[in-house]
Amino acid sequence: MKIFIAGASGVIGRLLLPQLVQAGHEVIGMTRKEEQRGAIEQTGAKSILADVFNREQMVDILTEIKPDVVIHQLTSLSQGSSAENARIRIEGTRNLVDAAKQAQVQKIIAQSISWAYEPGTTPATEETALDIHASMPRKTTINGVLSLEEAVKEIPAYVILRYGTLYGTATWYAKNGDTAKKVFNQEMKATDGVSSFVHVEDAANAALLALDWPTGTYNIVDDEPAKGKDWLPVYAQVIGAPAPDTQSGANSWERGASNHKAKNEIGWTLKHPTWRTGFLKS
Template sequence: MRVFVAGATGAIGRQLVPRLVAAGHEVHGMTRGEAKRELLFELGATPVVADALDAEQVAEAVGRARPDVIVHQLTAIPASIDTRHMERDFAATNRLRTEGTDHLLSAGQAVGVQRFVAQGHVAAYARVGGAVKGEEDAWDAAPPRAMRPNLEAMRHLEDAVLGASWTEGIVLRYGWFYGPGTSLAPGSEMVDMIRRRRFPQVADGGGVWSFVHVADAADATVAAVEHGERGRYNVVDDDPAAVADWLPALASQLGVKRPMRVPRVVGRLFAGEAGVVMMTELRGASNDKAKRELGWAPAHPTWRGVLATA
């Protein structure tokens, strides 16, 4: 198949493109800047330079490639995120998830793409009920103010992709990435903060996180490209874990002291309400559907012992 990957030079794009090429697909990789053209050649893709927020450029790029499948991996997440101001730090990504999604869908409809696969995230589930959620569980109806634009943008993406009756719309709700090029890669700012004991546990650390190695996420995406059916899929490992579990374990793995524990009121001062919610109330996700319907299983079934080193 001919596959058009938007966001082909990001952390997951760099894993995804070579896998698609190895599977025998003709890959056209879109990036915004000329500087990434050589990288796309090295990954095995035909380079496409276009601004995802320019509808005409996107239409021209997709029209020239005439893909069977579009994969939407566009984000612009900064290396350092202030959870007190997530609406500011995710503003560019939110535009890519709204305007960028609409441009790609419009361009895809014009050439009749058979399948449209888009990047979602598991951090939007309602903070009530069980600790681990499935794809049909409700979204958070009252997120902290700083998180609202993010969830609104993700909802726009999901509604637009799954509502496109002319194609097989698929949303992959990825877990928290770790591995090369991610915020949990060796040497990343987050890992450095944990090393310096500047990433404390807030209150009971009861927020549950679901991780996924970026290579496993890429494998799941290849499966979705090749035989995915319309719907949402949680792409996470087998081991959802509370912050009170994974944060001390990661510190121990890094050979540093156990993170400090602070009360919620202190957590709000340095992380805002959004950061406190992520530490204390977040819900994890089940990968049962992705395993069953995509025929995928993570090569890294647990984050234990490999988080921030793999």
């Protein structure tokens, strides 16, 4: 297949590209940064320099390439701005989907998140409603997710991957990442809030496998949703940081997510089924 990846130089894209090439696909990776083109091409993929906010440019590119599948892995996380990340989910996705429709793309695979669900006391399933009544600043993130997912569903076949919190190489949880720095500085407290993680290798593998998955939305998380009081001390120990302070309480939406659908209905398997061992291999 001919596959176009938007966000090819991101933490998932850089792992996904060589897997797609090795699987025999013709891969075109898009990036906004000229300096990233070499790394994309070293995987055996073609590279293209483009800005997803330029609607006309996206239409021209996809109309010329005519890919069979578009993989949307675009995020804007380097500055830690929820507003900028929401913008790329809203405006960027709109431009990408409109261009894909004009190019008659038949399938799209898109990155979403698994912590956008409404408040609850058990891990959320894909049937759980998103947190549409969230207040600011969380509402900014929810609006971005809603817009992205609604746009993606306009393509004939779609797979929405609601990733858990990414950890592993080049993520915020890498030993030189932003989260690691906060833990070293004891700026994070271990709370009762529940998180679901997914190793970046498993996240990339899910995107590869999604080429053959049926249309639908899937939580891509590991097997063990966990309270901060459980996972944060383990993470701190692994990276050699001081033990974190603890604090009772949690946000009502910090409930984690269930991977039952992806595992039991599709047969997805994880290389890193739990953060307990995954942290050690990051």
